[in-house]
Amino acid sequence: MADQQTTAAAAVPSARGTQRKPPRGRLTASDILRKISQVLGELLITAGIVLLLFVGWELWWTNVEADAKQTEAVKSFAQEFAGPVTPAVSQATDYGPPVVGTAPAHGKTIGIMYLPRFGPDYTRPIIEGTDQDVLDTLGLGHYGNTSMPGALGNFAVAGHRQTHGAVLDNIHTLVPGDKIYVQTPDGYYTYVFRNNQIVLPSQTDVLMPVPTQPGVTPRESILTMTSCNPRFGSQERIIAYSVLEGWQPSSAGPPSEIATQVAQAQGKG
């Protein structure tokens, strides 16, 4: 069709002379100028479309990709997990001081976080390391220089507020008293959200064993979550502190509040 039009245009000179191929050697300055501006215009339109595609990719597609990878990580962790999925009859048992695991290699799964405030299906893997490769696909990354769950001190994780799964999108909706459950191969650690804080990105002391208090010996186990603030921005960081409330070994089964989710993660729900 386009071919026929071109031939027709070439045969019958029309007012739309720019459409046909001008004969070689007879290009005028305005012809060249017109051609250059035409190519430039097409390139600019292309650049605009590419930028729009990038926005769509960043805000939507990265979430699709990250969700799939994170579901996969949760599944493979749950499959290796040996404990029962039904909660122990008595919840009042004191299991003593929590077992503290050793940190796995970079990029390996530490455990799973269940956070009912973020929705009943909020089941996200916690991965060792806070490099871009971890945070961009696998979600919550553990700061390698901080404690492990259950230890006295600070178990700190980072997660994206937007894009790449947006694992901590609702971090500002936490209410003091909200339970946060961390499951590792050793057991279940129940944290209670205490408060949040908005700091500058350079304020690294929120990761200290006692957050923002250098040199103080920790007497509590803290879970610190960091994400960007405001949403869709990164001028600040929002920090959420939670305190370890209880612990139970994997053999005791999950806390009853998250039993359904644990069973689902293991494919038994």
Next chain:
Amino acid sequence: MYAWIFRNLPGPLWLRILISVALVAVALVLMVEFLFPWFSQFTSLTDSTIGLVQQP
């Protein structure tokens, strides 16, 4: 430019349309796989860590 490319594609019209669609698809895949992840590091939307982004 695009008109010129289309005119210079080989084959009948249906084949040229097919090739155009394939070229656009290849461009999309290349962008999603390589260009966008690379460009993403220059946007600050994804900074969620405290201190240096590269932690040990």
